[in-house]
Amino acid sequence: xxxxxxxxxxxxxxxxxxxxxxxxxxxxxxxxxxxxxxxxxxxxxxxxxxxxxxxxxxxxxxxxxxxxxxxxxxxxxxxxxxxxxxxxxxxxxxxxxxxxxxxxxxxxxxxxxxxxxxxxxxxxxxxxxxxxxxxxxxxxxxxxxxxxxxxxxxxxxxxxxxxxxxxxxxxxxxxxxxxxxxxxxxxxxxxxxxxxxxxxxxxxxxxxxxxxxxxxxxxxxxxxxxxxxxxxxxxxxxxxxxxxxxxxxxxxxxxxxxxxxxxxxxxxxxxxxxxxxxxxxxxxxxxxxxxxxxxxxxxxxxxxxxxxxxxxxxxxxxxxxxxxxxxxxxxxxxxxxxxxxxxxxxxxxxxxxxxxxxxxxxxxxx
Numbered sequence: 001x002x003x004x005x006x007x008x009x010x011x012x013x014x015x016x017x018x019x020x021x022x023x024x025x026x027x028x029x030x031x032x033x034x035x036x037x038x039x040x041x042x043x044x045x046x047x048x049x050x051x052x053x054x055x056x057x058x059x060x061x062x063x064x065x066x067x068x069x070x071x072x073x074x075x076x077x078x079x080x081x082x083x084x085x086x087x088x089x090x091x092x093x094x095x096x097x098x099x100x101x102x103x104x105x106x107x108x109x110x111x112x113x114x115x116x117x118x119x120x121x122x123x124x125x126x127x128x129x130x131x132x133x134x135x136x137x138x139x140x141x142x143x144x145x146x147x148x149x150x151x152x153x154x155x156x157x158x159x160x161x162x163x164x165x166x167x168x169x170x171x172x173x174x175x176x177x178x179x180x181x182x183x184x185x186x187x188x189x190x191x192x193x194x195x196x197x198x199x200x201x202x203x204x205x206x207x208x209x210x211x212x213x214x215x216x217x218x219x220x221x222x223x224x225x226x227x228x229x230x231x232x233x234x235x236x237x238x239x240x241x242x243x244x245x246x247x248x249x250x251x252x253x254x255x256x257x258x259x260x261x262x263x264x265x266x267x268x269x270x271x272x273x274x275x276x277x278x279x280x281x282x283x284x285x286x287x288x289x290x291x292x293x294x295x296x297x298x299x300x301x302x303x304x305x306x307x308x309x310x311x312x313x314x315x316x317x318x319x320x321x322x323x324x325x326x327x328x329x330x331x332x333x334x335x336x337x338x339x340x341x342x343x344x345x346x347x348x349x350x351x352x353x354x355x356x357x358x359x360x361x362x363x364x365x366x
Contacts, residue, residue: 027111030257037114048147067131095351103348120177231345246277
């Protein structure tokens, strides 16, 4: 099957600034056009200021529980066998603006999500080159960005952004990417190297990657425990705090845009996408009456692992002007369907209930 492509020459709509410094920029989701998101329109999530890195002096340090510690230049990584994959990446806080009461954090609407084609080296190839010692449990990915935070918790002074992935995931499909949609990474997107962890929320896709550390104990860093973790009930016990990993099943409406308008008594093409962290999207339904009834949509893309599917529905708009609420919900190959409400144990993260899109129906101009 051929890979989706992005035409870099087409006009890329400007990003929405949610925070200027450090840059937190949102894709205008209503402008969805094509299966891949152009790099200039792909959302940007930053916790600390963007580090200024020189491709000539930058190194990826590989250490911890390995037989042969490595210090790899960008050219050495580029000389290794390359791998390209298309993957949807969603910020764990995408859709936070729809939560009530208001939750702290960047107030993302629909656009902290995008799909890109990533090229780089497989993490497992780098680990194989270093030689993993017996007893290895996780691989810690550390970026060059650093700073202090006071929310959601106070950091112990200046820290670097870091997350870990289990060894099994690290040896499966994780890519250390130096290109996005066929072009070198920009500084905002992690130049010169970032991790891409297919199927997981974007907090695992560490940018400005500078260190890999193999460990035989669970990583307990700030962005693994204090932030990007949630309460989960297991086996009838009291809830436990665990790190966020795979994306939840989700569908979003791109057009009509929130608070947009349509003409009464017309046919409007509702467009959107749906994705899931594990498996494939098998069904998307849309409600045009606030959830009273649902209709199946038509897919525009084949089902593929770790990449969203676009869908469409011809909506026969009401004959009379007024305000309506549209909803979309997805089901995946594991039988998971979006639930109607938000799990309070997730705080301001993993927002995957059907999001209410308010649309105004206007009379046809006379």
